[in-house]
Amino acid sequence: MAQNIYDNLEFHQHFMHLPSQTHGLAGAPEWLLFRSLIPSVINASILDLGCGAGWAKQTKEFPRSAVVVYKQADLETVGLEKEKFNIVLSSLVFHYIVDLPRLLKEIFESLKPGGSLIFSVEHLLYTQATNPAWSKDATALPGDNYFEEGQQTTDWLADGVLKVHRTFGTYANAMMDAGFVFGGVKEWGMEGKEMKDAEQLADRRGRPRFLISKGMKPDS
Amino acid sequence: MAQNIYDNLEFHQHFMHLPSQTHGLAGAPEWLLFRSLIPSVINASILDLGCGAGWAKQTKEFPRSAVVVYKQADLETVGLEKEKFNIVLSSLVFHYIVDLPRLLKEIFESLKPGGSLIFSVEHLLYTQATNPAWSKDATALPGDNYFEEGQQTTDWLADGVLKVHRTFGTYANAMMDAGFVFGGVKEWGMEGKEMKDAEQLADRRGRPRFLISKGMKPDS
Numbered sequence: 001m002a003q004n005i006y007d008n009l010e011f012h013q014h015f016m017h018l019p020s021q022t023h024g025l026a027g028a029p030e031w032l033l034f035r036s037l038i039p040s041v042i043n044a045s046i047l048d049l050g051c052g053a054g055w056a057k058q059t060k061e062f063p064r065s066a067v068v069v070y071k072q073a074d075l076e077t078v079g080l081e082k083e084k085f086n087i088v089l090s091s092l093v094f095h096y097i098v099d100l101p102r103l104l105k106e107i108f109e110s111l112k113p114g115g116s117l118i119f120s121v122e123h124l125l126y127t128q129a130t131n132p133a134w135s136k137d138a139t140a141l142p143g144d145n146y147f148e149e150g151q152q153t154t155d156w157l158a159d160g161v162l163k164v165h166r167t168f169g170t171y172a173n174a175m176m177d178a179g180f181v182f183g184g185v186k187e188w189g190m191e192g193k194e195m196k197d198a199e200q201l202a203d204r205r206g207r208p209r210f211l212i213s214k215g216m217k218p219d220s
Numbered sequence: 221m222a223q224n225i226y227d228n229l230e231f232h233q234h235f236m237h238l239p240s241q242t243h244g245l246a247g248a249p250e251w252l253l254f255r256s257l258i259p260s261v262i263n264a265s266i267l268d269l270g271c272g273a274g275w276a277k278q279t280k281e282f283p284r285s286a287v288v289v290y291k292q293a294d295l296e297t298v299g300l301e302k303e304k305f306n307i308v309l310s311s312l313v314f315h316y317i318v319d320l321p322r323l324l325k326e327i328f329e330s331l332k333p334g335g336s337l338i339f340s341v342e343h344l345l346y347t348q349a350t351n352p353a354w355s356k357d358a359t360a361l362p363g364d365n366y367f368e369e370g371q372q373t374t375d376w377l378a379d380g381v382l383k384v385h386r387t388f389g390t391y392a393n394a395m396m397d398a399g400f401v402f403g404g405v406k407e408w409g410m411e412g413k414e415m416k417d418a419e420q421l422a423d424r425r426g427r428p429r430f431l432i433s434k435g436m437k438p439d440s
Binding site: 125146147167168169172173176181182183184185186187189207208 | 345366367387388389392393396401402403404405406407409427428
């Protein structure tokens with residue numbers, strides 16, 4: 001099974017104190033852009049890949065509901081029911097996936113014709129190998145390693161977190177290769193007041209932080 | 221009329237000594253990627269926006285041909301014949317265009333159903349405002365100005381060259397807004413041997429230099 005750093009207790013304890021966890025969507029500043037790509041959810045069957053709280057055991061404490069079903073699976077190998085969903089969502093998960101073409105194909109087949117996939121990943125300007133934190137070390141400027149795709153180790157909340165860097169072209173073409181029609185892309189980075197408030201954070205100075213993409217399955 | 225820096229004699233004299241001009245396609249290393257997006261040209265009606273030699277007067281010296289027609293126009297305002305072309309190409313021109321949505325719409329309408337647009341621009345990691353040359357000045361790292369779109373002045377072959385920076389999302393969404401279906405994207409930067417040979421060039425060290433995009437007009 002792939003590394004699931006969210007099963008690491010130390011990582012998870014730090015993670016649960018992030019604004020996105022303590023404040024919900026209000027603490028996820030990219031949410032408005034993400035939401036702008038989601039079609040009407042009325043009567044829609046929706047699959048969310050990668051649960052927000054990150055820790056599968058915790059779903060046992062979530063409110064029970066007749067309309068929400070939780071499943072634990074490895075996205076590197078998961079099999080999804082065919083033509084089942086109108087909308088598939090995934091927030092900041094796919095940059096952990098090594099075999100993204102396989103997963104995208106699986107998602108494409110799980111969508112009903114006319115269905116949509118909307119997913120966010122860490123922006124490719126941020127995941128560039130060896131330097132995800134936008135170091136000011138002039139020997140390793142962002143851009144130097146843009147074409148060095150693949151898994152890299154970063155220290156974020158815990159040591160040894162594995163993330164996958166992909167170029168923009170690789171993300172876009174992988175969606176197309178899986179059968180999706182391009183449905184739009186949004187890039188989020190702190191701007192204006194947000195940026196001013198956070199200007200002490202070297203990695204948030206108006207740089208693109210998240211890439212949010214949409215793919216549509218054609219009506220057959 | 222928009223600035224056409226290629227009409228500037230000093231700029232043009234420098235430009236005509238670039239490898240892409242003295243060696244043709246063999247001096248344009250991104251050509252193989254560009255070509256990979258072009259569909260069959262057999263019996264195709266093709267429009268190339270922005271002539272390679274850059275200087276309209278020079279087209280008078282080009283070989284005459286019954287099948288090649290040269291026209292001089294401002295791409296900011298040009299009107300194209302409707303449903304005329306199978307393929308529209310443009311190499312490293314659109315980052316000079318201020319009103320790109322207008323031009324893309326014009327191109328879309330000039331294509332026959334099933335036709336394709338393939339165009340290259342300077343990569344958005346390269347055109348970022350204020351720092352197109354990937355300066356090693358640590359106070360202005362690439363990424364700092366990613367969201368600052370619009371015209372910027374750069375000194376390249378001549379002083380005061382105006383180029384337009386756009387984010388990836390702006391390019392991709394503008395194509396979609398004009399009606400195009402996404403048909404693939406390629407990013408070119410020096411790698412491997414090329415990079416080694418050019419390692420003295422601070423702005424070519426494996427960084428993405430060109431973005432090549434394809435849009436398709438659906439069959440009606």
